[in-house]
Amino acid sequence: MVTNLASRLVSRWDLEETAVKAKAFSYFRAATIDQALDAHARAGDDARFIAGGQSLVPALSLRLQAPRLLIDITHIGELRGVGREGGYLRIGALTRHCEMLSEPLIAEFAPLLHAAAPFVAHPAIRNRGTFGGSVALADPASEFPAMTLALDAEIEIAGPSGCRRVKADDFFIDLFETALQPGELITAVYVPLFKADQRFAFDELARRRGDYALVGCGMLGTFTGEHIDDIRISFFSVGNTPTRVRGAERALIGARLDAERIAAAQGALEGDLAPPESDEVPPAMRLHLARVLLGRLLGRLGEGA
Amino acid sequence: MSGFGEAHLEDADETVRVRFVVNDRKVACEVAPRETLVDCLRNELELTGTHAGCEMGACGACLVQIDGRAVHSCLMLAVQADGARINTIEGLTENGAIADLQAEFHRRNALQCGFCTPGMLINAHELLSQMAQPSREQIRDALSGNYCRCTGYEAIVDAIDTVAKARSAGGTT
Ligand SMILES: Cc1cc2nc3c(=O)[nH]c(=O)nc-3n(C[C@H](O)[C@H](O)[C@H](O)COP(=O)(O)OP(=O)(O)OC[C@H]3O[C@@H](n4cnc5c(N)ncnc54)[C@H](O)[C@@H]3O)c2cc1C
Ligand code: FES
Ligand code: FES
Numbered sequence: 001m002v003t004n005l006a007s008r009l010v011s012r013w014d015l016e017e018t019a020v021k022a023k024a025f026s027y028f029r030a031a032t033i034d035q036a037l038d039a040h041a042r043a044g045d046d047a048r049f050i051a052g053g054q055s056l057v058p059a060l061s062l063r064l065q066a067p068r069l070l071i072d073i074t075h076i077g078e079l080r081g082v083g084r085e086g087g088y089l090r091i092g093a094l095t096r097h098c099e100m101l102s103e104p105l106i107a108e109f110a111p112l113l114h115a116a117a118p119f120v121a122h123p124a125i126r127n128r129g130t131f132g133g134s135v136a137l138a139d140p141a142s143e144f145p146a147m148t149l150a151l152d153a154e155i156e157i158a159g160p161s162g163c164r165r166v167k168a169d170d171f172f173i174d175l176f177e178t179a180l181q182p183g184e185l186i187t188a189v190y191v192p193l194f195k196a197d198q199r200f201a202f203d204e205l206a207r208r209r210g211d212y213a214l215v216g217c218g219m220l221g222t223f224t225g226e227h228i229d230d231i232r233i234s235f236f237s238v239g240n241t242p243t244r245v246r247g248a249e250r251a252l253i254g255a256r257l258d259a260e261r262i263a264a265a266q267g268a269l270e271g272d273l274a275p276p277e278s279d280e281v282p283p284a285m286r287l288h289l290a291r292v293l294l295g296r297l298l299g300r301l302g303e304g305a
Numbered sequence: 306m307s308g309f310g311e312a313h314l315e316d317a318d319e320t321v322r323v324r325f326v327v328n329d330r331k332v333a334c335e336v337a338p339r340e341t342l343v344d345c346l347r348n349e350l351e352l353t354g355t356h357a358g359c360e361m362g363a364c365g366a367c368l369v370q371i372d373g374r375a376v377h378s379c380l381m382l383a384v385q386a387d388g389a390r391i392n393t394i395e396g397l398t399e400n401g402a403i404a405d406l407q408a409e410f411h412r413r414n415a416l417q418c419g420f421c422t423p424g425m426l427i428n429a430h431e432l433l434s435q436m437a438q439p440s441r442e443q444i445r446d447a448l449s450g451n452y453c454r455c456t457g458y459e460a461i462v463d464a465i466d467t468v469a470k471a472r473s474a475g476g477t478t
Contacts, residue, residue, distance in 0.1 A: 021339065022339040023339065024337065024338070024339055025338055025339055026313045026314055026315075026338060027313075027321065027338035027382070027384045028309050028313050029384075029387075030309075035308050035309060038308065038309055039309035039313070042309060042311065042314075043314060050382075050385070053380055053381060053382070053385065054362060054377075054380050057341070057362075057379075057380045057381065057382065058360075058361040058362055058380065060339070061341070061360055061361060061379075062361065068314060069313065069314060070338065070382075072384075072385060074385070098374075121450070122365075122449050122450025123375065123428065123431065123432075123447055123450070124365070124368055124374075124375040124376055124377055124428065124431075124450060125362060125377065125380070125450065127374040127375060127376055128376055128377075128380065128381070208449065209445075209446050209449045210446075210449035210450055
């Protein structure tokens with residue numbers, strides 16, 4: 001939905017106020033990062049940044065959020081653009097999901113993101129939703145936040161006390177909780193450039209295309225021949241945060257990718273994942289789906305995919 | 306654009322003047338910041354061909370084109386659209402851009418109550434402008450965010466498929 005989204009949002013029927021209209025707020029269109037940060041501070045942090053609005057507008061309409069001020073960041077030029085910077089691809093926060101599909105630099109230097117993009121929502125939502133918004137929201141069922149982990153990406157953050165870069169490994173803290181402090185803005189994400197000796201794979205299991213995944217996974221491996229020098233594997237829709245499966249990674253690093261190693265990695269998932277109780281997808285079923293998906297993706301990696 | 310002033314916080318429910326080009330006509334209207342674009346189109350501009358269904362991005366009834374791309378007008382505030390070019394189903398009908406799709410939907414009974422149809426047409430229009438010969442699966446994928454409670458989708462996919470083939474054969478249906 002709509003699955004996650006609706007079950008999360010549709011609980012509006014339980015609310016006394018069933019209006020699907022937002023509470024009144026003021027609106028400010030920022031032209032620069034400084035203006036946006038300043039406005040947030042002066043609203044006493046009772047403010048929200050709005051980028052693509054594809055998650056925030058429904059949350060406002062359902063009154064799950066009711067800030068005093070909305071700060072539109074979509075006209076800030078500094079947050080746009082995709083380009084190479086040293087060993088990294090810098091992806092501006094306002095890069096839209098549809099641009100993750102159409103931008104040649106992403107296909108070449110961050111192909112895992114390119115492969116994940118068609119699975120993010122539906123075409124019209126991809127026309128508005130932004131990469132920075134997706135990472136900031138940190139929905140555990142979302143594709144892009146999990147892929148920043150697999151890619152060992154760094155998140156660039158601007159705030160009242162200056163600018164910093166946080167590794168994806170340190171960014172996702174708990175359910176919808178990240179290293180972002182109130183009033184801080186994601187300005188860009190830095191992804192190490194894809195190299196010739198690397199391979200990637202991505203897939204997800206969902207009831208219907210466009211739905212949030214029951215389980216999803218992406219991986220990036222560095223190979224010498226069939227020997228795995230390094231691999232990072234990240235799952236989504238498996239718990240409160242996007243999750244790296246370090247036990248499975250350890251089962252693979254330094255070995256040849258063969259059926260025995262794949263089985264060992266699948267076996268390690270039980271220690272890596274603790275799927276939440278859920279009526280729709282019981283933990284044992286989610287773990288089973290995760291094993292199936294991991295096997296499939298490692299198989300593709302073995303074929304050089 | 307000037308910087309932020311404390312006055313911004315005082316006028317939460319005061320209307321703001323926004324200007325767009327809607328269906329090739331310049332319009333200006335007064336909207337509250339919390340007003341969604343779909344409400345603005347339907348209530349202020351009386352363009353009721355854009356439908357409001359779920360109002361949370363799930364059904365696709367409210368699709369319009371913003372600067373040439375399909376967008377959910379329930380997931381956008383009218384103030385965010387200030388300065389944009391907007392095409393609604395009325396405009397695309399008037400300028401004939403989707404006449405062949407409309408004729409084929411009609412011919413194949415790809416609509417019954419018609420509630421979903423404006424959104425279906427806007428999405429189909431975008432798909433065919435990006436992909437000349439989509440497979441049936443690609444058509445279904447493109448419509449994955451559009452609900453139809455009446456037709457069962459088969460006729461909708463047939464209609465889009467037929468128009469795609471007719472367009473690439475160089476003819477118009
Ligand atoms: C029907 C539907 C289906 C969807 N399906 C999927 C799916 O399958 N997979 C998926 O990943 N997503 C899905 N989404 C969500 C979509 O991808 C959103 O676009 C995305 O999660 C948020 O991006 P946004 O730019 O729209 O952010 P917004 O909605 O504008 O903002 C979201 C939050 O992030 C904050 N924020 C935004 N940008 C920044 C920034 N640069 N710095 C700091 N904070 C920021 C906002 O303050 C807000 O709290 C779906 C949405 C809908 C409506
Ligand atoms: S009304 Fe906008 S998607 Fe349903
Ligand atoms: S024709 Fe009735 S919803 Fe599609």
